[in-house]
Structures are given as structure tokens and as C-alpha cells.
Amino acid sequence: MTERVLMKGNEALAYGSLNAGLNAYFAYPITPSTETPETLAREYGNPNYPNFRVFLQAASELEAVNMTLGAACTGALAMTATSSPGFSLKQEAISYAAGMEVPFVVINVNRGGPGLGNLGAEQSDYFQTVKGGGHGGYQLIVLAPNSVQEMFDLPRTAFDLAFKYRNPVIILADAFLGQLKEDIHAVPPGNGLTRDTSWATLGSENGTRHILNSLHLDPDDQENHERHLHEKYEKMRDEVASETFLTDDAEIVLVSYGIASRISKNAVSLARDQGLRLGLLRPITLNPFPYDLVRILAGQGKKLLVVELNAGQMVQDVRLAADGTGRVEHLGRLGGNVPSTKQILAKAKEMMD
Amino acid sequence: MTVAQHRSKDTVSPQETQDGRPKALVLVVPELCKGCELCVYACPSGNLVLSHSLNKKGYHPAIFSYEGTQGPCTACGICYWVCPDLAIWEVRRLKK
């Protein structure tokens, strides 16, 4: 790969995963995420990616995610990508993987919803992805890229974290990012990920059986298991990551992720030119959520304006963190529409009075 | 439960003897048996019956009857193959 490459978001997810040493990909086409499996199908057999051993198009979203689950049980780096309606279908397998402590990566390219919705960018799967869309009390690590460069970089982080915590990891993108083309710095492929697979079902040669199971009929066993999972989720909070832009002296801080954060950042620059003190907090991990940072900003008397492509989802987490100490407002567009910088500034000016 | 723990509960019954030892015998583990009677009706010589006593699970486990209805045990192994609870632990016969 050359130093700087023009690439589409969905392609960057594919190449980023290959660079991380992806072993197996199980595909089902759905707009606007299909370029990811198409890219991987083309690169299958490329000697630059010797770790990429399995590419298979499945007959349904369910088949694809369950194949991913099986491959992940052997300690392989396994992944599947989809968009909102397909992500709904995958919830059962994700819940199983969380209960069984099996690491895999699922990409959700958020489109319009609910139902068939449309193909525009939305951030309306925030609740489903971040609060756990499947049954049971589990948590996932959710990474939210906001540029094609991050679409390229985050798969490696996703696999690292998945194996570190033996937990599924979701990369939550949106339709805009999936289709966006930007020039990125594409590092050459590495040697793959070193990771612990002593738990994997690779046979019982040395006499130890490996059992990957989420069923614990005895109430005490199940309670202990869930407590263990929640202790793990507490440790996962160390992985919180976010980016701030001009928040130190800001009067109003925009809180935004994904494509909405790109517009918000432009709005901050525009505002500063006009003498308005705006700032931006961009969570990169949606779970664990940067509650502490929000609490600090709210505690400093700053007002918070959550800009997201939905009718109000992440704003609830921001309100939770602000805990009544600050004024939190929401600006959202839906259906694939995005707010303009002018719209954001108008709302911010409203909040200043 | 290990093999050793199971075998401490063996029941065995002698049949036709050769120098005082039975020619063939079968080890049943009563704690594993659920009294389904498949072995009782499968045994061609009628050497198995349900015990009058109960095991810990509340079933009447299969044991050898001291009077085989059709003859002595021949170590044919049919009871071993038919048992759904793996309670027929071993089929043994005298070495030649």
C-alpha cells in the first residue's frame, strides 16, 4: 500500500481489518455496508494478507453472525458487517457471545429506521448498540469512528479489546461515513494480532476440555457468572476514549459522534470566528461512555448541546452525567438529513440567552 | 463422578459357576439406573429384574436376579447396548 490513499469508509473497514490480521469474514449484503464484504471478497487470496483464510457469503444475517461466532470460538479473528435491520437480527448471537465470553467484531453502519427506514445516515441505533440490543444484562465495547482514517484504524483496536476482555466489540458507523471518500494514511499490513487463545475450543489434547457455554441452570452459578461479567465490564471502563476541541474556555460544548461530530467541529470553528465560545466533546468509545468528562464540563457551568442524528438518544447519557448541574439540550435531524453548521449555531445562540 | 466412585456401588450376581466362579457377569451401577426396564426385557436369559428397593433418585434399579428365567448370563452384552443411562458398567467373562 502507498503512503496516502483515497478510500471509501466501508473499504477502509475492510483494509483495516486485513491489516489487523483478520482470519475469517462471513458476509451478508445490506446497503450501506456492502462494500466491506465486496472489498474482502476481492482481496481474498491476496498474498499480502496470509491470515485471511476464510471468506464466505452466508444465506442470511443469522447464518453470517453464527458462523462468526463459531469461528471466534476457535480464537480466530472473525468479523461480520451489517446495517441496522441486519443488526437487529444479529442480537441473539451477540448476547450468546457476551454470555460465553467469545470475542468477535460486528460492524453496524447505521441507516434510517425503524423498520426498513431508508439508506440515509442516522444515529438511531445508539440505544440498541450501546445499551445492549439483545436479551440479558451484558455490555459491549462500542467504538464510533468519525473519519475514513478511523474506519481504517479502529478494527485493530476493536480486535485488541475484544480479545483483551473476551467480549464482542461493535464498530458503530453510519451511512455517511460508510460512503465517504477521504485520503488516509494506510499503514502496511502487520504480522497479525498476538493474543491469548488458551480458552478456545481447539480440541482437548492435553486433557483439558474447553467449554464455551452461556447456560447455568443453577441460580447461584448463573449469579456468579453474571457478577463475573459485570466485574469485567467495570474493568472495561479503563478503555474510555474521547476527543475534545476548544472546550477549556467554551461556554457551550457540543457533544457529538460519528459524522455529526464532523459538522459540529466545523460549527465550533465558525462560531469562534464570530466570537462565540463553542467547544466539542467527541466520544470515541460510546461504551464505556465518557461520563466523567461530561460531569466535569457541566460542573464548570458550561452548557451542553448534543448534536446527533436521531430524536434524542445519547443526550440521555449526557443528562445522566450532568446530573442536574448543567443545561443540556438536543439538536437532531433524521432520515439521512444532517444539521447544517448554521442550524447548530442558531441553536447555540438560543442557548446563550 | 469418577469411575471409582461409581464402581463402589457395583452389584453382581453369580450364575452358572466353573470352580465356584460364574462364567459371565455384569456390573450394574444402581445409582445411575432409572428403572426403565429396557435391559429387563432385552436380556435373552432373563437375568435382570428391578430391585424392590429404591436408589437415591427414587427409582427401582435393575439388578441380577438370582434365578435367571431362561438360563445363565452368557456375556452377550445386549443389556450393555440397550441401557440408556450407561448404568450397565461392564460385561465380564472368565478367560479361557
Next chain:
Amino acid sequence: MVQIQDDYETKLGQTTGWTGIPTHYCPGCEHGILTRLIGLTLEEMGLLKKAVMVDSVGCSVLAYDYFNCDHIQAPHGRAPAVMAGVKRTHPELIVFTIQGDGDALAIGLLETVYAAIRGEPITVFLYNNSIYGMTGGQMAPTTMPGQITTTTPYGREVESTGNPIDIMKILSPIERVSYLRRGVLVPQPVKAKHGLMYQVKNILDAKRIIENAFKVQQKGGYSLVEFLGTCNVNWKMTVEESKHYPFDQTIKQYPPGVFRDRFGIEGKIL
């Protein structure tokens, strides 16, 4: 008490394929027989240490307690997909599952058929007892017309629910399927001079079928083996009554036999 000394040789001993943990199956249920047969076959073929069993949802859900090998729990109906994920990333492992009629033929019909279409080198054991056992006796895809279950308390009506499906008819035309075999796990009741007797020939045949299925996987082929079994508790019968039902009713709808054998693995024994 008889002294058991070295004069005795063990003709048949318990298999190391079984962990020794007592099973939860109902008295008389052939799941227990299947457990022994598969465990013994894997032990004899030296495959236990390379075996990964995928535990489907049904009466066999607790198989991780019984089979002495690695285990992966699969969601209901998804075992063939999970097995394909394992086998494609690690072809040296031997993967198999025991599915009930609901897991394989209702919720999992797509996964069952597509694994067959692709010819995934996996082994599926399908335990067909014409009912949903674990959940307490509801209608299954293989329930007979007129059969009484808890969701067909007046008998299964085909006008509303359709006819029982025969997976062999669905899979046998598929090109990349290597071995399709239906056997009977039920000891056959016969009238002997002294009264009732069970014949175990079916069970011995079943062991050979299981060996064939694993040999087919070793050759890289897909096999699905359907075994007719009983469910005396949900059929509301005694153990003895339940042994008659498959021979009187089920085999008319589901005749045993070889439905596909690409490698010619069946010898002349049967």
C-alpha cells in the same frame, strides 16, 4: 459375594467418551443410548481429543456435561452455521451436533439446508421423536397428522399446519451432500415365548451408522444422520408402550434407509 479377580476379562466396558456424569434424560429415552454410541465411536476412532461438539437447544442442551470433548453452545437452530465457522477456520477438528426435530427442521431449517448445499464437512445427528421434548411436548415439524401434542390437543390438522416434513426428501437431491442415513435407535419389541423381549439389532446398526458419518467427515463430506427415537413422557405412554409406536407409526412416515451415499461408505453389513 463373588471375588472379581484377574481371571475375568472385560468384554464390554464403559467408554471414556462419556464424562461419567449421570444424564438428565427421561427413563427409557434413547438420547442416553445415542450418548454412549457416539462417545464410544469417537473413542474407538481416536477422535475424542480433536472433537468439538456444538450443543444445540433441545433435550441435548446439557451435552457439555456428558461428552468428553470440547463444547460450544449454539443458539437454537444455528448449530450448522456455528459448526461451519469452526470447521472452516480449523479443518483438523471433528465437529458434530445432536439436534432435535425442532432445532434442525423448524427454526434451523435454513442453516440445515445451506450447510448441506455447501457440503460443509460436518456431522449432524438428528433425533426425531415427532415432538418438542424439552419444552414439554408441543408440535414438531415431524409430528404425525392426528397426533396429540400440547399445541395440537385435538390432533394435528394438516389443513392448518401442513404435513410432517421429511428432511431426507429435501436434502437427497443436493449435489454436495455426502451421506444421508435414517436409522432407528429404538429397541424393537417382539413377542418371545416367555413374553415381551427387546431386540437391539437397530442399536448395533446405529453404531455403524455413526462410524460411517464420522468417516465421511474425515473424507471431507457432509453427513446428516436421522435417528428415530421415542419420547414416552410427552407421548403420554409407558416406556414399553412407547417402544411400539415408532414401529407401528413412525417408520411408515419416515422409513429407515440410505438416502444418499456419495462415497459408498455403507458396506454390505446392513
